[in-house]
Amino acid sequence: MKAAVFYGDHDIRVEQVADPGPPGPGQVLLRPLWCGICGTDLHEYAVGPIVIPEQPHRLNGAQLPQVLGHEFSGEVLEVGAGVTHVRAGDRVSVMPLLFCGTCYYCRRGLNHLCVSMACIGLSFEWGGIAERAVVPASHVTPLPETMTDLQGALVEPTAVAAYGVDVAGVRPGDLVLVTGAGPIGALAALYAASLGARVVVSEVNPVRAELARSLDVGEVLDPREVDVAAWVQDQSEGIGADAVIECSGNERALQTAVDAVRSAGRISQTGLHTKAASIEPMKLSEHDITLTGTWCYPVTDWPRIVDLIGRRGLPVEQVVTAQVPMDDVVAKGFEVLLDPAGDQVKVLIDAGAAE
Known part of the structure; x- marks a missing residue:
């Protein structure tokens, strides 16, 4: 399958990578739909790696090279054993923060401050600028019919x-x-x-x-x-x-x-x-x-933000200034956003456009 992979400073390659295969217990296999380029992604591209680990991450062993993308929506293709709150065909938004659940902060409900925190698309095997991704089922929230796929990719920055x-x-x-x-x-x-x-x-x-x-x-x-x-x-x-x-x-x-x-x-x-x-x-x-x-957001905030956008009509899509296919992620995404004279503010990548 095709994915945007970060190798280092100014080195992102849209290339063929191994398909993630079926989801394991408690996981879901997604087809990413839209994925935003975040300021963190830009810093990684400009002067990284910073938070993307060069050595195996202590929470999950992830390291370079990294499939990018942590602001994304997706369609559920398959669910693993024990997953009941979503099923194949559902559209979802992904909460990307990964945490240990046992450290001082996690035990006090401050999971976004986990001492071992990782992030899908930055320090995890998969990311949202790809044709497929496997993620923990606990980290996906179904989108209501009143919410678009594009809006689903904006839940993460809206939560911030x-x-x-x-x-x-x-x-x-x-x-x-x-x-x-x-x-x-x-x-x-x-x-x-x-x-x-x-x-x-x-x-x-x-x-x-x-x-x-x-x-x-x-x-x-x-x-x-x-x-x-x-x-x-x-x-x-x-x-x-x-x-x-x-x-x-x-x-x-x-x-x-x-x-x-x-x-x-x-x-x-x-x-x-x-x-x-x-x-x-x-x-x-x-x-x-x-x-x-402030750092990130409470990891439990996804249903509330989805409700604000999908049912209460918060028009977050108004901040999107460009929609770009995966193949153009560097030239029309990262390079334009880093250009002081660039004409874009928020770029979303259409992962499906590469298929």
Whole structure:
């Protein structure tokens, strides 16, 4: 079968690999339908391997080369022994985080912080940019008829964004600043607006800013032209934002978050910083500000996110800017997304297009 396989820095090959074969007990065999390219995938391609293991992973023995893809939907082709909640023909979304279940964090329900955590498509035998994949049945959630295959591939990034907003305690009527309108920032803006918040987005990249405007969830500011913190203060009678969802992983944006949030307000650091960033901690103390990092999402959140999209109509598909066949995953996916002048924000790969 055909799959997109990561070998190293700037080395992804669409090639023939061995078919996974039938599923074992507690597993399902899937035909991946759509799979998103994540910022983690981009980092691996640009400077990796980072989280993709070069030596056997301690949880499951996975190592390079790696079939990519952890944001994906699929069709169930076959189920293994003991699997009862899905059957052949069902469409599903895959929760990719793998955990030991016995470490300090797993025993406290914090499985996303497992000390041995692995991830389908990054540190597992299979991934979603492939014609077939075997995954644990416990990690798939059926999609309702009201939800498209493409939306099913967006459950994972939506879960990331929603967790950031939830950690910030966003409530109806809150003024929420979202810094960065990449895929996670755009989804965070959509989700916060769905909760009844007044949303403001700060984004310097014109392509991403235009995407944010197309969502029609609130004002979009260019921090090169507007003092965002001052604008937020002005719009709130000098109080500030109730919450800031920092999705850019940019030092200036984090500093803006601290300056823009109100006293006793909440900042959720959802974007990943790849280098150190400085802030003035005294501002946190003087204004009783809560600054909290977020990592992935609760592993139990899939049914809720599927419900938000499929039954409550959260229009997550609006963040998708390109749909690309597997054969073009590098040229029209990774390379375009890494190009500072590129015209795409969220690219989904059609694994079936390679068949």
